[in-house]
Amino acid sequence: MFDGLHGHDGNTRARIVALARSYLGVPYRWGGRTRRGMDGTGFVSVVYASALPDRRARFMALDAESLMDGGLFEPVAEPLPGDLVLFPQDQHTPAHVAIVVDGDGFIGAQSATGVALASYRRGWWAERPVRLFRRCAELA
Structure with a gap:
């Protein structure tokens, strides 16, 4: 079974989740990539770039389309902490992206809540x- 994050470093998943949690409460700002405000893609980019500084430039260049079909991330059936959850608006563009933190929870930058915890199995x-x-395929 492919497990790119775990294959890179045993602590990488925990580091990604801890970094994601450190952004809880940051306000939403379209196109933002700082603690003053960020959107979903900016949030994912900043967390992955911080967790994996040797690949910082690659992750900071993320856009919505590269998350779907840029080859940087591979599909999985069941996510582990540190993986991504995407809610696509069409075949090539996600409407929302966030970082999985546990069995059904994720942290993402939502316009209504800013960076917050949510569940992809319950609620809205x-x-x-x-x-x-x-x-993440690049970490294999």
Whole structure:
């Protein structure tokens, strides 16, 4: 089974989740990538770049399309902490992306809440029609 994050460093998943948690409460700002405000793609980019500084430039260049079909992230059936959850608006563009923190929870930058914990199996996000999970392929 492919497990790119775990194969890179045994502490990488924990580092990604801890960094994601450190951004809880940051306000939402479209296109933002700082603690003054960030959107979903900016949040994922900053967390991955901070957790994996040797690949910082690669992660800071992330955009929505590269999350879906840029080859950097590979699909998985069941996510582990540190993987991504995407809610696509179409075949090539996610409407939302966040970082998985446990069996059904994620941290993401939502316009209504800023960076916050949510569940993809309960509540509003569970009603979204499609969820895709991605594991970072570059870390294999």
